[in-house]
Amino acid sequence: MIEREILESLAIDAVCACLYYDLQDTLEETPDKELLAIINRTEPCEVCGQIAAVGVLL
Numbered sequence: 001m002i003e004r005e006i007l008e009s010l011a012i013d014a015v016c017a018c019l020y021y022d023l024q025d026t027l028e029e030t031p032d033k034e035l036l037a038i039i040n041r042t043e044p045c046e047v048c049g050q051i052a053a054v055g056v057l058l
């Protein structure tokens with residue numbers, strides 16, 4: 001199991017600019033599963049078209 005702190009930091013790195021502040025606000029209550037989905041997403045963001053910045057597959 002990946003450390004929660006690492007998940008949070010990877011998700012913050014991976015999230016696109018338009019979701020960044022939302023994620024920061026809700027980071028602590030965002031489930032691990034959702035953080036992983038942000039980190040591992042391969043589809044571009046529906047809003048800005050950006051794909052995950054890190055692209056680390058966990």
Ligand SMILES: [Zn+2]
Nearest residue numbers: 016018045048
């Ligand atoms: Zn976006």
